[in-house]
Amino acid sequence: MNTATEKPGSSTIVIGACPHDCPDTCSLATTVENGVAVRVNGNAAHPHTAGVLCTKVSRYTERTYHPDRLLYPLKRTGPKGSGQFERVSWEEALNDIAERLRVIASRGPAAAQAIQPYSYAGTMGLVQGESMAARFFNKLGASFLDRTICASAGGEGLTQTLGGKVGMRVEFFAESKLILIWGSNAIASSVHFWRHAQAAKRNGAKLICIDPRRSETADKCHEHIALLPGTDAALALAIMHELIQHDWLDHDYLDQHTLGWDLLRERALQWSPERAAVICGIPVDQIRSLAKDYGTCAMQGEPVAIRMNYGLQRVRGGGNAVRAIACLPAMVGAWRHRAGGVLLSSSGMFPVDREALQRNDLLNGRTPRTINMATIGDDLLRPASASFGPAIEALIVYNSNPVAVAPESAKVVQGFSRQDLFTVVLEHFQTDTADYADYVLPATTQLEHWDVHLSYGHTDVLLNRPAIAPVGEAKPNTEIFRELALRMQFNEACFRENDLSLCRTAYGKLVDFEKLLSQGFASLQVPEAPFAHGNFPTLSGKCEFFSARLAGEGKDGLPDHVPNYEAFGTSAHFPLAMISPPARNFLNSTFVNVTSLRDIEGEPLLEIHAQDAQTRGIQSGSIVRVYNLRGEYRCRVQISRRARAGVVVGLGIWWRKLGMDGKNVNEVTSQRLTDMGRAPTFYDCLVEVEAISKD
Ligand SMILES: Nc1nc2c(c(=O)[nH]1)N[C@H]1C(S)=C(S)[C@@H](COP(=O)(O)OP(=O)(O)OC[C@H]3O[C@@H](n4cnc5c(=O)[nH]c(N)nc54)[C@H](O)[C@@H]3O)O[C@H]1N2
Ligand SMILES: Nc1nc2c(c(=O)[nH]1)N[C@H]1C(S)=C(S)[C@@H](COP(=O)(O)OP(=O)(O)OC[C@H]3O[C@@H](n4cnc5c(=O)[nH]c(N)nc54)[C@H](O)[C@@H]3O)O[C@H]1N2
Ligand code: SF4
Numbered sequence: 001m002n003t004a005t006e007k008p009g010s011s012t013i014v015i016g017a018c019p020h021d022c023p024d025t026c027s028l029a030t031t032v033e034n035g036v037a038v039r040v041n042g043n044a045a046h047p048h049t050a051g052v053l054c055t056k057v058s059r060y061t062e063r064t065y066h067p068d069r070l071l072y073p074l075k076r077t078g079p080k081g082s083g084q085f086e087r088v089s090w091e092e093a094l095n096d097i098a099e100r101l102r103v104i105a106s107r108g109p110a111a112a113q114a115i116q117p118y119s120y121a122g123t124m125g126l127v128q129g130e131s132m133a134a135r136f137f138n139k140l141g142a143s144f145l146d147r148t149i150c151a152s153a154g155g156e157g158l159t160q161t162l163g164g165k166v167g168m169r170v171e172f173f174a175e176s177k178l179i180l181i182w183g184s185n186a187i188a189s190s191v192h193f194w195r196h197a198q199a200a201k202r203n204g205a206k207l208i209c210i211d212p213r214r215s216e217t218a219d220k221c222h223e224h225i226a227l228l229p230g231t232d233a234a235l236a237l238a239i240m241h242e243l244i245q246h247d248w249l250d251h252d253y254l255d256q257h258t259l260g261w262d263l264l265r266e267r268a269l270q271w272s273p274e275r276a277a278v279i280c281g282i283p284v285d286q287i288r289s290l291a292k293d294y295g296t297c298a299m300q301g302e303p304v305a306i307r308m309n310y311g312l313q314r315v316r317g318g319g320n321a322v323r324a325i326a327c328l329p330a331m332v333g334a335w336r337h338r339a340g341g342v343l344l345s346s347s348g349m350f351p352v353d354r355e356a357l358q359r360n361d362l363l364n365g366r367t368p369r370t371i372n373m374a375t376i377g378d379d380l381l382r383p384a385s386a387s388f389g390p391a392i393e394a395l396i397v398y399n400s401n402p403v404a405v406a407p408e409s410a411k412v413v414q415g416f417s418r419q420d421l422f423t424v425v426l427e428h429f430q431t432d433t434a435d436y437a438d439y440v441l442p443a444t445t446q447l448e449h450w451d452v453h454l455s456y457g458h459t460d461v462l463l464n465r466p467a468i469a470p471v472g473e474a475k476p477n478t479e480i481f482r483e484l485a486l487r488m489q490f491n492e493a494c495f496r497e498n499d500l501s502l503c504r505t506a507y508g509k510l511v512d513f514e515k516l517l518s519q520g521f522a523s524l525q526v527p528e529a530p531f532a533h534g535n536f537p538t539l540s541g542k543c544e545f546f547s548a549r550l551a552g553e554g555k556d557g558l559p560d561h562v563p564n565y566e567a568f569g570t571s572a573h574f575p576l577a578m579i580s581p582p583a584r585n586f587l588n589s590t591f592v593n594v595t596s597l598r599d600i601e602g603e604p605l606l607e608i609h610a611q612d613a614q615t616r617g618i619q620s621g622s623i624v625r626v627y628n629l630r631g632e633y634r635c636r637v638q639i640s641r642r643a644r645a646g647v648v649v650g651l652g653i654w655w656r657k658l659g660m661d662g663k664n665v666n667e668v669t670s671q672r673l674t675d676m677g678r679a680p681t682f683y684d685c686l687v688e689v690e691a692i693s694k695d
């Protein structure tokens, strides 16, 4: 009944869960000797992990015991951003923070909205994420945060079409005969899915990668379609066009399990491959042959699968692109097979009891405003007004590093620099964001606290046991909010619930907690081919090509190509389309300060096509200035076959202070939002690049 197994000597193995924002959600096996975590391995007993971790997390002990770990609460002594702090006691820090928040909230319900939580997926844990923190902010009546920075455009697109964040089971990709890897560098960002794709390849499957960048994954696929960023919906519609023209359709599936086929058919017939080829910047034959592969493979009764990922929805039309792609499997009846369909995210399959974790009843009838995390730059600079409400006066950041990861850094930095803003940052490290804090509070890592997880790549629930005692004076996020609640005289019993109990609360009776305790994971009961007979979680129970809900909101009820705000070829001054996908050895901005991993990545890098370099007189290896009207930053340039003509790739997300000029790629990204889901448009960004030295 205990996953902490005693080994000879004093060595123990503790089963946990990888906390990172990665679809794989691995089960961790941490070896602890004399209270010290000496090694973190993949748990061989967990089928999805299969004993393997990525390079980043295999170095977890290096991160946990990093000499720069925050060990004590800190109070700012120098100007904001300078990183000058002094050690203070928890008592002093918590008392002062509680008093500052109490003063703001005591001005009345509207004033409490001047307090703003800011958090994302530094940990994906349901307990160290939004449980005690949400209760605390609900009771305060603080502003809500719209957590849009990553996935909400695609999430919304998928939900409009399939009814939720649901899809194929990842393990069955191993049996597919054709896999489209669409907007995903799986080798870098979802290596356990990649294992299944390789198994399929060994069984004769064809792999096609659809990505503007010739990624590590594209290298290993049979074909690579290097379309321009933000043109995926045009490509999907042209595939539909071909499926219709050649009657590569499953009419029975269309009749029984889809909604709006006639309308979609009409829309798709407007998208000839010739038309799409111009928009996508690819040969027309490539579109024809892609459609033929997809259509004929499906018509032969073979399973065809699409692994979409979030890389393609960080553009203006991101929601529409996901909608268009999510329509394809229903057209050819791919869902009939367990190895057919599409997977973007499986997180909607988990029966998380968010109400119990977050306790919205504590709002007591109040309905605070919502601030979008993607526009934190603008919102921090907004004065009080009738429409906005009070200016943001206090910001509590946890599980996120907005100064590095939010778009349009110049605005974000200006906002965080405001002298009248009171900022608290819960962190493991002195990040770019922590540099702007009034108080920095040391948080525990996954090896030091309890948590329970869902996954957005597979369908197992994972439990994380603490393997070691907190390092230094670090405390779990939950404990920090519990202690603040105590000081603010929040007397409800829910503020005393401990972390193990919160782990139980997360799924209530819907997941066998004893099994989680004994084995570390528990599989959801999900059908092998969930939509073989329709049963989509939409209102109609069908795959909704046409969305009455969107049409009711005055929007296009059908998916369409929505051009980028900053579409390629529309600006003479900024002719290059820039994308900034993750570097393989970082996880967003996490791990950038882990020396062994940073050494592999080297320096902030910009990949550019030889032709684009030549016309600008740029030598490979020189330092360049990347700029547009929003800002500029410097990095090393590499003439690379990974970049297609017209597109530059700035791998992210470096800490600003570890970059070349104290800045990073988000200097040039914009705060404009996607068509659906209110998400940022990181990859919808035109720039110019200029050589500044040859060293
Ligand atoms: N190693 C590593 N793994 C990670 C992360 C990380 O930072 N590092 N981040 C994690 C997070 S937060 C997330 S959300 C997931 C993301 O998961 P993915 O979306 O699979 O992540 P990426 O590796 O960024 O893959 C995105 C790919 O999309 C491509 N792309 C960019 N624009 C377009 C476009 O317009 N159309 C198409 N078709 N492709 C486009 C990029 O070139 C890139 O190769 O990965 C997670 N895993
Ligand atoms: N240009 C560009 N910008 C991007 C992206 C891109 O592709 N290009 N990707 C976007 C995407 S997909 C995402 S998801 C966001 C990611 O943005 P964030 O969610 O902010 O992710 P990270 O940069 O990894 O920062 C997470 C921080 O949380 C801290 N942390 C981890 N665990 C804990 C904990 O238990 N307690 C506390 N208190 N802190 C903890 C870590 O130390 C780390 O500093 O960035 C977005 N920004
Ligand atoms: S980051 Fe992803 S692949 Fe790496 S250990 Fe965590 S869940 Fe597994």
Ligand SMILES: [Mo]
Pocket: 021, 149, 150, 151, 310
């Ligand atoms: Mo993300």
